[in-house]
Amino acid sequence: MTSVDEPSRPGGRDRDAARTRAEILDVATQEFARAGYDGARVDEIAARTRTTKRMIYYYFGGKEQLFTAVLERAYEAVREAEQQLDVTGLDPVAAVRRLAELIFDQHERHPDFVRLAGIANMRGAEHIAASAQLGRAGSPALDVIRRVLAAGRESGRFRADVDAVDVHALISSFCFFRIANRHTFRALFDRDLADPARRGHYRTLLGDTVIAYLTAERPAD
Amino acid sequence: MTSVDEPSRPGGRDRDAARTRAEILDVATQEFARAGYDGARVDEIAARTRTTKRMIYYYFGGKEQLFTAVLERAYEAVREAEQQLDVTGLDPVAAVRRLAELIFDQHERHPDFVRLAGIANMRGAEHIAASAQLGRAGSPALDVIRRVLAAGRESGRFRADVDAVDVHALISSFCFFRIANRHTFRALFDRDLADPARRGHYRTLLGDTVIAYLTAERPAD
DNA sequence: GTCTATAGATAGATAGAC
DNA sequence: GTCTATCTATCTATAGAC
Numbered sequence: 089m090t091s092v093d094e095p096s097r098p099g100g101r102d103r104d105a106a107r108t109r110a111e112i113l114d115v116a117t118q119e120f121a122r123a124g125y126d127g128a129r130v131d132e133i134a135a136r137t138r139t140t141k142r143m144i145y146y147y148f149g150g151k152e153q154l155f156t157a158v159l160e161r162a163y164e165a166v167r168e169a170e171q172q173l174d175v176t177g178l179d180p181v182a183a184v185r186r187l188a189e190l191i192f193d194q195h196e197r198h199p200d201f202v203r204l205a206g207i208a209n210m211r212g213a214e215h216i217a218a219s220a221q222l223g224r225a226g227s228p229a230l231d232v233i234r235r236v237l238a239a240g241r242e243s244g245r246f247r248a249d250v251d252a253v254d255v256h257a258l259i260s261s262f263c264f265f266r267i268a269n270r271h272t273f274r275a276l277f278d279r280d281l282a283d284p285a286r287r288g289h290y291r292t293l294l295g296d297t298v299i300a301y302l303t304a305e306r307p308a309d
Numbered sequence: 310m311t312s313v314d315e316p317s318r319p320g321g322r323d324r325d326a327a328r329t330r331a332e333i334l335d336v337a338t339q340e341f342a343r344a345g346y347d348g349a350r351v352d353e354i355a356a357r358t359r360t361t362k363r364m365i366y367y368y369f370g371g372k373e374q375l376f377t378a379v380l381e382r383a384y385e386a387v388r389e390a391e392q393q394l395d396v397t398g399l400d401p402v403a404a405v406r407r408l409a410e411l412i413f414d415q416h417e418r419h420p421d422f423v424r425l426a427g428i429a430n431m432r433g434a435e436h437i438a439a440s441a442q443l444g445r446a447g448s449p450a451l452d453v454i455r456r457v458l459a460a461g462r463e464s465g466r467f468r469a470d471v472d473a474v475d476v477h478a479l480i481s482s483f484c485f486f487r488i489a490n491r492h493t494f495r496a497l498f499d500r501d502l503a504d505p506a507r508r509g510h511y512r513t514l515l516g517d518t519v520i521a522y523l524t525a526e527r528p529a530d
Numbered sequence: 531g532t533c534t535a536t537a538g539a540t541a542g543a544t545a546g547a548c
Numbered sequence: 549g550t551c552t553a554t555c556t557a558t559c560t561a562t563a564g565a566c
Contacts, residue, residue, distance in 0.1 A: 124431055126347035129354040130560065140533065163497075191554065204426055205493055210345055223496055243340065243473030251501050253515060259482065264490065265482030271434030273481075273537085274442055276384075277451065279474050293350055293475060293522075300525035326549085351542065361551065367541065537562075544555075 109147055111137050117158050121200040125155060125207050130155050156215040159208055162201045163222055169194055170228035180240030184302060185295040187232055188259050195263040196282075202267045230256055237302075246302045255298065262294050330368055337365075338379050342421040346376060346428050377436040380429055383422045384443055390415055391449035401461030405523060406516035409480050410451055413512050416484040417503075423488045444476050451477055458523075467523045476519065483515050 115136045119128045130151055136143035148154040173184035173190050208215055216222045233252040240246030265273075266281040274280045281290065284297055338358045340349045351372055355362035367399040394411050396404035416423055429436055437443045454473040461467030486494075487502040495501045502511065 095528045108531095109313035124345060124347060126345060131558090139531095141560090142532070142534090142562085146531075167524055203431065205490065205550090209490050209492045210424065210427060212430075213496050216493060223378065227497060240456065252512075256498065257486065257494065257502060258514075258518060260494075261486030261488075264483055265478065269363050269426065269485065271430045271483075273478065275434050275437035276448060277421050277474050277477065279478075281478060281559070289424060290475075293479075297479060297518060297522040300521035301514075304517065304521035304525070329549095350540090352540090362542090363544085363552090364550070367549075372542065531566100533564100533566080535563085537560105537566105539559085539561105541558075542556095545553085546551100547553105548549100548551080 092126065102143050105147075108137075108139050112139065112144055112147065112154075113158055113161055116154055117162065117200055117204070120155060120158055120207060121203040125151075125211060128155075128275065130154075152215075155207075155221055159204060160219055160221055162198075163216075163225070165198075166194060166201065167225060167228055167250050170232075175231055175232060175236065180236050180245060181245060181299055181303070183232075183236045184240070184255075184298055187229065187236070188295045188298050189291055191229065191259050192263050192294055195267050196287065199267050202264060205264070206268050227256070240302065247304065250302060255302070258301065259294065259298060262290075262297070266290060326368075329360050329364065332367055333375075334373070334379055334382055335369065336375050336411075336489065337375055338383065338425070341376060341379055341428060342370075342424040346372075346432060350374075351375075352384075362494045373436075377440055380425055380436050381440055383419075384437075385418075387415060387422065388446060388449055391453075394453055395451065396453060396458065401457050401464060401466060402520055402524070404457045405461070405476075407455070408450065409519050410512055412450060412480050413484050413515055416488050417508065420488050423485060426485070427489050448477070459496055461523065468525065469475055471523060476523070479522065480515065480519060483511075483518070487511060505508055 097187050116128075116133050119133050119136075123129070128151075130141055130144060130295060133154075134144055141253075144154060148157055149165065150249060170190070175186055178186060230252055237246060237250060237252055237255065241248055270282045333354065337354050339348075340354050340357075344350070349372075351362055351365060354375075357363055365375060369378055391411070396407055399407060422520060450475055454476050458467060458471060458473055458476065462469055491501060491503045501507075
């Protein structure tokens with residue numbers, strides 16, 4: 089434990105541990121997202137920071153723990169963005185659309201996060217299970233969905249048999265797929281789901297779909 | 310070019326090239342799906358076949374081309390399954406549900422394919438672009454969607470502004486996410502999307518959602 | 531805390547006999 | 549077409565001086 093009150097020394101060498109840690113995490117995020125877990129190179133990460141490979145092992149212990157730290161920070165950023173969401177004053181239908189669009193925009197703006205999530209799943213998400221922090225942090229978005237669904241049911245506009253976690257899965261699946269699978273989809277169907285010219289279209293389509301599901305009569309067949 | 314008419318020699322050594330190729334592809338499919346592209350080991354693939362590593366390079370040229378061959382076969386299997394789909398006699402709503410359930414079941418039954426698709430996307434799907442076969446094979450499912458949408462529009466039950474490729478993306482996204490991202494989703498929301506006990510629920514939810522979207526009035530807000 | 535140098539293991543790919 | 553042996557490169561991780 090060294091002094092916490094020494095952010096940097098003007099003119100001198102930067103010895104701020106927190107800053108170094110953050111820089112490593114920034115670069116590691118890019119490298120893992122670019123090349124996958126096995127494809128990522130600790131040497132490459134070190135080369136692109138102002139520190140050395142030795143320090144990565146010093147701070148994080150190893151590649152595995154470094155990836156866990158990268159994931160934790162990425163999910164923490166998602167939670168922070170979700171906490172900015174304010175749907176007070178909106179009717180349930182508008183609130184659901186607002187929420188869906190926030191999640192949509194998050195995926196659009198952070199393709200690195202999408203790739204990291206894909207990598208984590210490919211490895212069984214043991215990094216998340218191993219992280220005491222991540223599993224218990226909760227989801228601001230899910231809290232919003234719960235409240236909005238309750239309001240929508242009460243007003244009679246929403247189906248009564250809808251589960252909040254399912255709604256989150258429905259929204260996330262489309263947002264994730266659009267970014268993560270755009271390459272195969274484009275190769276197979278000749279359409280770029282992530283084309284900026286179509287962003288508004290898919291943003292609206294997602295909201296329409298979720299609202300249609302929530303407000304539908306139970307299908308006849 | 311050797312003789313094509315020599316499937317195997319009873320009692321003797323198996324020298325059927327097609328059979329050896331197929332065996333390599335089977336094992337390689339499992340290994341790539343298990344460990345990812347970089348994580349997969351050519352040694353490991355060879356060890357689990359009756360042939361040797363040398364033959365893998367002899368038949369396929371290298372790891373990269375082997376993965377391309379694995380992908381091609383996986384997508385070909387998808388196309389074959391889709392060609393079994395028969396929706397004649399069904400009204401458009403029932404036909405859409407049947408189609409969605411077929412795609413759902415495909416993902417459920419072939420998690421390896423889901424993982425391979427994820428790997429291909431992580432690598433920019435260059436394997437598909439590089440494959441003359443895959444890009445131009447077309448999609449039986451998409452053909453069905455086109456026909457069903459036209460019928461649904463004609464009967465006045467479906468929205469007129471719906472695109473067939475978008476419907477395919479909507480269906481696939483949920484099916485893909487449910488399998489591919491089940492680990493992070495479970496860690497974050499404590500729900501296993503791929504739990505067999507919930508399979509019917511999500512199968513129905515998918516059909517409900519797509520039908521709700523297709524039959525919805527244009528949302529008011 | 532930071533650096534250089536290197537250990538130790540293993541990968542993809544190939545040579546060359548048969 | 550099939551085998552054994554091996555090349556060459558490279559990766560994660562660490563030792564040890566300062």
